[in-house]
Amino acid sequence: MVYTDGAAPGNGKAGACGGVGVWFGADDPRNVSERLAGPLQTNQRAELTAILRALQLVNLDSPIEIRTDSQYSIDCVTKWYASWVKKGWKTAGGTPVKNADLVKAIRDLMENREAKGTITILTKVVGHSGDYGNDQADRLAVLGAQLPALDEKGLGE
Amino acid sequence: MVYTDGAAPGNGKAGACGGVGVWFGADDPRNVSERLAGPLQTNQRAELTAILRALQLVNLDSPIEIRTDSQYSIDCVTKWYASWVKKGWKTAGGTPVKNADLVKAIRDLMENREAKGTITILTKVVGHSGDYGNDQADRLAVLGAQLPALDEKGLGE
RNA sequence: CGACACCGGAUUUU
DNA sequence: AAAATCCGGTGTCG
Numbered sequence: 001m002v003y004t005d006g007a008a009p010g011n012g013k014a015g016a017c018g019g020v021g022v023w024f025g026a027d028d029p030r031n032v033s034e035r036l037a038g039p040l041q042t043n044q045r046a047e048l049t050a051i052l053r054a055l056q057l058v059n060l061d062s063p064i065e066i067r068t069d070s071q072y073s074i075d076c077v078t079k080w081y082a083s084w085v086k087k088g089w090k091t092a093g094g095t096p097v098k099n100a101d102l103v104k105a106i107r108d109l110m111e112n113r114e115a116k117g118t119i120t121i122l123t124k125v126v127g128h129s130g131d132y133g134n135d136q137a138d139r140l141a142v143l144g145a146q147l148p149a150l151d152e153k154g155l156g157e
Numbered sequence: 158m159v160y161t162d163g164a165a166p167g168n169g170k171a172g173a174c175g176g177v178g179v180w181f182g183a184d185d186p187r188n189v190s191e192r193l194a195g196p197l198q199t200n201q202r203a204e205l206t207a208i209l210r211a212l213q214l215v216n217l218d219s220p221i222e223i224r225t226d227s228q229y230s231i232d233c234v235t236k237w238y239a240s241w242v243k244k245g246w247k248t249a250g251g252t253p254v255k256n257a258d259l260v261k262a263i264r265d266l267m268e269n270r271e272a273k274g275t276i277t278i279l280t281k282v283v284g285h286s287g288d289y290g291n292d293q294a295d296r297l298a299v300l301g302a303q304l305p306a307l308d309e310k311g312l313g314e
Numbered sequence: 315c316g317a318c319a320c321c322g323g324a325u326u327u328u
Numbered sequence: 329a330a331a332a333t334c335c336g337g338t339g340t341c342g
Contacts, residue, residue, distance in 0.1 A: 011320045012338030043320035044339050071318035072340055080341065092342060099340080127319065168326045169332030200326035201333050228324035229334055237335065249336055251315085256334080284325065 002054045003067045003125075005137035006046025007145045008036075018046040019145025022054050023136040030057045033140035035147040046141065047073045048102040055109040055120070063119040069127035069134060076103045077110065078122060159211045160224045160282075160290035163193075163203025164298035175203040176302025179211050180293040187214045190297035192304040203298065204230045205259040212266040212277070220276040226284035226291060233260045234267065235279060 003023045010016035018036025025031075032053050036046050047070040058064050068074065081103060084090070089097045097103070113120050125134050160180045167173035175193025182188075189210050193203050204227040215221050225231065238260060241247070246254045254260070270277050282291050 006320075008320050008339085010322080013321080016321085016338095042339055044341095047319070047339095069319065073319090075318085075341065083342095091340095097341090124318085163326075165326055165333085167328085170327085173327090173332095199333055201335095204325075204333095226325065230325090232324085232335065240336095248334095254335090281324085 001065045001067065001133075002058070003131075003133035003137040004047070004050035004054050005069065005127075005134060005141045006036075006043055006048075006050050007138070007141035008041060008043040008046050009142075009145055011043045016041040017145045017149075018042065018049075019141040019143065019147070020046055020050045020053060021137040021139065021141030021144060022050055022057070023133055023140055024057075031140060032057070033144040033147075035144050035150050037150045044070075044072055045099055045102060046145075048076065048099055048106065050137070050141065051077070051122075052102060052106050052109070055106060055113075060113055060116055061118055065121040065123055067123045067125045067131075067133060069125050071124055074122045074124055077106045081107055158222050158224065158290070159215075160288075160294035161204070161207035161211050162226065162284075162291060162294035162298045163200055163205075163207050164295070164302045165193075165198060165200040165203050166299075166302055168200045173198040174302045174306075175199065175206075176298040176300065176304075177203055177207045177210060178294040178296065178298030178301060179207055179214070180290055180297055181214075188297060189214070190301040190304075192301050192307050194307045201227075201229060202256055202259060203302075205233065205256055205263065207294070207298065208234070208279075209259060209263050209266070212263060212270075217270055217273050218275055220278075222278040222280055224280045224282045224288075224290060226282050228281055231279045231281055234263045238264055 005021045007019040008016050018041040020034050020036055022032035036049055051066055051073055054066050084097050089100050091097055110120050125131050162178045164176040165173055175198040177191050177193055179189035193206055208223055208230055211223050241254050246257050248254055267277050282288050
């Protein structure tokens with residue numbers, strides 16, 4: 001069981017900062033609190049990246065339940081994905097699917113796991129409703145969003 | 158120049174009590190300290206009601222500057238109101254606008270005043286920052302919240 | 315039209 | 329430190 005969450009202060013505005021949070025448990029060394037990579041700093045990319053990180057951190061043989069409050073992310077990798085593959089990653093409106101890179105990466109891992117017979121479950125939790133695990137993931141995501149951007153060229157100036 | 162404020166001890170909890178404060182000046186007979194009417198006892202209704210009271214107490218011909226710490230109230234009657242009228246009092250999210258009764262009542266008075274060429278200004282003050290007038294209005298609001306509910310049927314038991 | 319987030323702002327309170 | 333009252337905006341999809 002893992003909780004994932006994304007944060008994005010200033011979402012939709014110039015200068016937004018994405019943060020990724022993954023919470024396996026108290027003091028679990030696999031917990032993640034990191035800054036979102038890349039130039040597109042949006043809430044959706046942060047949420048998807050958190051799910052991707054969770055999958056990268058568990059063994060292919062270990063069943064997992066990922067709990068997220070992002071219905072969008074769940075739908076991307078469980079419902080909408082199939083028709084996107086058929087239609088060449090085009091939206092119902094004909095426009096290119098956004099965040100396709102992340103969706104594909106998550107699907108790859110899910111299918112690797114499925115090929116091994118390993119269970120992967122995505123569960124929806126209501127955000128900010130006193131769910132302890134979700135709150136912890138949120139905390140980690142907010143913290144991660146405050147870290148410096150990753151695409152800096154200089155190393156410590 | 159009038160200061161208005163609302164109070165609502167227990168805001169959001171069952172049994173919350175709304176109080177309305179309007180301060181024209183020291184010992185001014187128009188000063189108001191009253192219990193919020195109706196079943197919805199929230200901070201926002203208290204703030205809006207205080208503004209409504211202020212407008213009801215000044216002559217249509219008298220210019221007025223109302224000072225409140227409620228950015229919400231100011232935005233309701235100066236910014237958001239126009240789009241709400243257009244969209245049938247629906248929120249940006251499609252839900253019905255809350256406290257529409259109070260917003261409409263205030264707008265009615267403002268437009269009556271405007272039709273007469275009378276100036277009405279809403280000014281934002283920072284709450285609890287040593288602003289004397291705001292503190293006085295706050296005092297009156299807190300006092301008002303302690304009065305018995307208005308929808309009691311018996312008159313003084 | 316629907317859904318879930320992400321955010322920004324101001325207050326009211328405990 | 330944490331909850332409730334209220335709003336608008338973007339991110340994304342069917």
